[in-house]
Amino acid sequence: MKHLDNLLEKDFHIVEKRKILFAIPLAIIFIAAILMIIFNFTLGSPLNLGTDFTGGYSIDVKLGNKLNESNYDSYCDRIEDIVATVVTEDGKTYNIRVDNMQRQGSGEKSSIHVKYFAVKGVSETEMIEDVNPAIRKALEEEILMIIPDISVSGNVITLTYGDVVSEPTFIEQQTAFISLVESLNADLNAGITFEGDAEDGIALNEENKKQIVITLKSYNDSRDVQKAIVNGMKINDIYSGSVTQGDLIGATVSTELLFNAILAVSLALVFMLCYIGLRFQLSSGLACIIALLHDILVMFAFMAICRIEINSTFIAALITILGYSINNSIIIFDRVRENTKSIYAKNMTPEQIANKSIRETLLRSINTTITTLIMILMVAIIGVTDIKIFAFPIIIGLLAGTFSSICIAPSFWALFQRVGKKNRDNFNIEPKNKSTKSKKSVTDSQV
């Protein structure tokens, strides 16, 4: 603890270092701006806006007990693929982007909740009447099937399933294998002739009952034939799952919400400015607001740089940081107020007063940041995914808020004090001739 207490006696000359300190957030924002421009051309949008703001649709793929930890990711990959490459009845492709996928329910009710974006320039009716049913159909056909792995050696084709295929399925009261043979016979005609009878050409590997061996008379290794075989041999699994469509997520509603929130926040800022102007000085209020804008910009910059999705919870995060940031700045300005009132103020430059106030509140700033960070880090580490998304911008906002209240707000306050005649009487401000002044203030405080 000793080194911490020594903090109080050391002057960091933070206000004098403002050029370096201001450069840090400016650099971050600059990088974000450049990345946003790059993203705008490469990925189509500068910020990663969620369906809350862009509008979109959702679909539920109910998989039941088939869904487990190990195959969840592969299911997600496949769904993303299918949604992206969906073709409507009239042969149009849309290249639809999936926003996010969520695992919902457990056991028999397990499902994957897929949200995807509306396509730019495609009308709502077209989306609802053509595209969405096509997606649903494609998902039903592709996802709800058990598709075997295929391996070919000579004219022998081996299909491997994840499960035993000779057990009778509950619904059909018939072994899956027999129904497979039937479906293959029905599906395959041209180009494929079996060795001997059809029934002899297809055989079940009796050892593990998971493999089906197909022996063909002649086999020319073409993808089409392979595809046809896989198509014929996939097990229709529609009984264990279903795809239900079709929630609609409106963009207009959320943008109105956002607009309302921005209106409320701006009004709140005006009122806060008035209050701070009354209780402190107008310049303190302005410095607070600048610090706050800095925090919000830095939060946006990080969201842009890391391309984290911005959805409606981000608004809540912004509001939290708004309160926190103003809070932090005011604690420092309270010290500034106190130090300005003291009899020594007339002998000090505004920079010295700001530095003194920063120094005196530094331990409080650090300790409060630590306690808040502890809580939000726990949320980020332990909480569920959706809360984690909320926690990240808050962590960035907390750090930015601490930085701005120490390094930005007091510096701006000191700058403002040099403007206006009235202020000059309150402090030891020498008329113009900057270079000597700033040097002097440094040497003064070192004595």
Added chain:
Amino acid sequence: MDKNNSLTEAEETAATKTPVTPAPAHKAVKKKSTITKLVTLCILLVVGLIFCFCPMQFGFTDYYPFCSKESISLGLDLQGGVYAVYQATDTSTDNFDSKMEGTRSSLENLLVSKGYTEATVVREGNDRLRVEIPDVDDTNKILDIIGKPAQIEFRLYDTGEVVLTGEDVVRASAYYSQNDGGYVVALELTAAGEDKFYEVTSNNIGKYMDIYTVIGGEENRISHATINSAIRGNAVISGGFNSEGAEELANQIMSGTFDVQLELKESETISPTLGDNALKYGLIAGIVGFVLVIAFMCVVYRMLGLAATIALLLYVVIYMFFLAVLPWVQLTLPGIAGILLSIGMAVDANIIIFERIKDEYRNGKSIMAAYHAGFKKALFAILDSNVTTVIACVLLLLLGTGSIKGFALTLLVGVLLSLFTALVVSRAVAHWFINLNSYNEKLFNLKRGRQYQDLQADATDAAILEVMRQEEEQKQQKKEEKKKLKELEKSARTARRNKQNKGGDPA
């Protein structure tokens, strides 16, 4: 520190000038009553915590703690369910506002009559209705009921003349009728509707009456019935319905009674399991974080940190109580994170005060005096900083919509509570702790500044003032010395300059 003679320097030098009252012996305070107060508070706290977190049984009734799914009303994102947003297509009609309100209540009635008693319908913005139905598995069923609100028209088959509209219908319901030998749909009409209906039916006995739904200009006939007699009062549509058919027709007619034409804008289903996990892990994160925070406070501020811990525990209990009791507070997903964060922030006021106390003690006050001065000086900083947050919350409450409103409310409750706990509870508890031991600075992790190193922890004001006076004197002396030095330097400089000038002259 030398206990018997800790004021040595001050005393020795002071003795020569002014008589100083000797440093007080460790003043006996009302220790007993302090301990009683502390113990009472702790017992209250434990009781509060039990009510907050432990489910219990009183006889046959179950008690659900404040912090449980049963007590806190959960937002849709935690509870799971369906929500849908409808927008009015035509806002230019007269009395739009009251019509909207009427639609809102009839939509709610419709849902309640279908058994969704917890369904809520709120107005959002000027022209939207937001329907939230918690705890529902089957979305499609609900969207069948409220999915396609349409305008409804009763027409005569022969002439196509519109005789009644949805405005004339109060209620349509399906039930099994013994008389008709099957399912029927009963219509309850308004007074004006009854008159019109009687007139039309008496003039057109034996003819057909159709019911059409109109959605955006698209007409759809949903019923084709014979007028059997002149009907005064409630009408019954019968014939060949099964239960589902009757139900569907009743729903369609009901949704046509809305005064405003609505269009589905947005709908989503949310799984309840998401909320279960969020709550569980939120609670774990909260407990772990809380323990870490109080550990941090106790390490940095020791007994004062302990006082803050008690205040913080009370904060949690009261916060949970408010969450459970206030009817319009809904816990949402970001709300959980917000509440956890507020615990971290609630310590802030304590930290401000304790740092002030440390400052004051460093500058030579006794522990008790430092405590009083610390609270006094920190008060305005804390009030000012929290008032700004309150301003933001109130404005968001007034202007914000939906989830933002709820978030602002939880934030507001948190801010006010943290003010209360820091300025009242932790103040009182810190006072008691200092009462119990006002002479051991190590218990509170307080340290004297360099100048006051030898001052006793509970030194009286006189002793402190004496030291301060000497400080001031020393400062004055130093200043004078400096002045002298400066003057000397000045004279030396002028002398040098003169010399230089003289030296320059010859050239």
